[in-house]
Amino acid sequence: MTSKAELRTIRAGLAHTRGGVVRTEEELTDLLASWASYPLVVKPFNSAGSDGCRICATPEEARTAFWAIAGQRNLMGEINEGVLVQEFLAGSQYIVNTVSMDGRHLLAELYAERIDRVEGSPVLRHITSRTTPDEHEQELVDYTMSCLDALGFRDGAAHTEVMLTADGPRLVEVNSRLMGPYLSPDAYHCGFGYSSPHLVAERLLRPEDFRNRFDLPYGPAHTLAKVFLRAHRPGVLSSADGLRELRRLPGFHSVARLPQVNDVLRDTQLTTGSCGTAFFVHEDAELIEHSLAVLHEIEDSGTLFQVCEVGG
Structure with a gap:
């Protein structure tokens, strides 16, 4: 079934993303039968924070993603009654x-x-x-x-x-x-x-x-970056010593909602801010981009948050 947003953009003559909402495996099978190219994106019809989003390269992967989403409770606290299938957009x-x-x-x-x-x-x-x-x-x-x-x-x-x-x-x-x-x-x-x-x-x-x-024209004087901090793997937070290096990066403004030692960090891929959020503000956009590159290296190396196995 075509989504309401897609129908309205079609009627308005706007370029749109091909997709559809399915509620059963039979509807999914019918939709995939008409799908000519992969990958495609499967995600909850109504959720947030990248919850349940999957990039699927085959019909089998799409079916697996469908059953991981359908009937489950999403981040909005609702049961997923519909699953959205969209073409993958490169850009x-x-x-x-x-x-x-x-x-x-x-x-x-x-x-x-x-x-x-x-x-x-x-x-x-x-x-x-x-x-x-x-x-x-x-x-x-x-x-x-x-x-x-x-x-x-x-x-x-x-x-x-x-x-x-x-x-x-x-x-x-x-x-x-x-x-x-x-x-x-x-x-x-x-x-x-x-x-x-x-x-x-x-x-x-x-x-x-x-x-x-x-x-008034749009044109803020400063560049703002918002970073959804992440641990390199799930586990129990044992230390956050890397925050000292984070705070010394050029353009650093603030951090918020940081996890505490002994907190269990479960899903490190969602953009819910469960590992905290960092803000950078500066008039020099290139300076901020350099700081972000350094920060992501710190995250991915496991030196921002140190985690151990649950029960370890």
């Missing part, structure tokens, strides 16, 4: 955060994502804000606004993920909510001069002040 993935008022959409934040593939699952390592969108990124922003129009989105926050492919932008998903999982405003105000929750409150409490923002 660079972006986040476009907006706040809308009376059908007009304000670009609040634009981020490029770094996504690694770990054991067949996409793992979001960090997002980095874009201060001045280039020509292709502006096309992606305009495309996102058209998708919001096609979906009938008129008011409030939206967190949209879009892939910039060789054929242009393609919608991955629209979430009618703020971006999570951690929204303490300090780093965002440092990077943008505001936070998305701030904009939502302003739209509701001071609508005329918010309306004036539509006349």
Whole structure:
């Protein structure tokens, strides 16, 4: 069954991602019979944090992924009654955060994502804000606004993920909510001069002040990076000595929600912030990119978080 988002983008004449929602193995088999190319993506119809996302290279892998998702409780606390199958999009993935008022959409934040593939699952390592969108990124922003129009989105926050492919932008998903999982405003105000929750409150409490923002160009002065910290493997946290090196990296702003010694770190691939979140803010985007590369080396080497076997 074609998703409602796909149907509406088709009707609006927008380029779209091929996909469908299936609820039974029979529906999955019928959908796969018409699928011409692999890999494809299988994920819960409604969840978050990369929960259950799998990149499948064969029909057999797709069926295995379906049964790992269908009927299970997802991160939203709901039972997965539908599983979304989408074509795999090659390109660079972006986040476009907006706040809308009376059908007009304000670009609040634009981020490029770094996504690694770990054991067949996409793992979001960090997002980095874009201060001045280039020509292709502006096309992606305009495309996102058209998708919001096609979906009938008129008011409030939206967190949209879009892939910039060789054929242009393609919608991955629209979430009618703020971006999570951690929204303490300090780093965002440092990077943008505001936070998305701030904009939502302003739209509701001071609508005329918010309306004036539509006349201002998008262009934050600083680059902000948000890193979903991860341990190199599951286990019991025995030490976090690498945090001292993290805090010394150029552009470091803050860390939040760090795990405590003796905490059990179970799924290190989800982007729920269970291993903490680090923020970097600086006017020099290249400096931040260098710090992020060093940080990921520290994570992957096992020197940021030291873990031991459960019960060990």
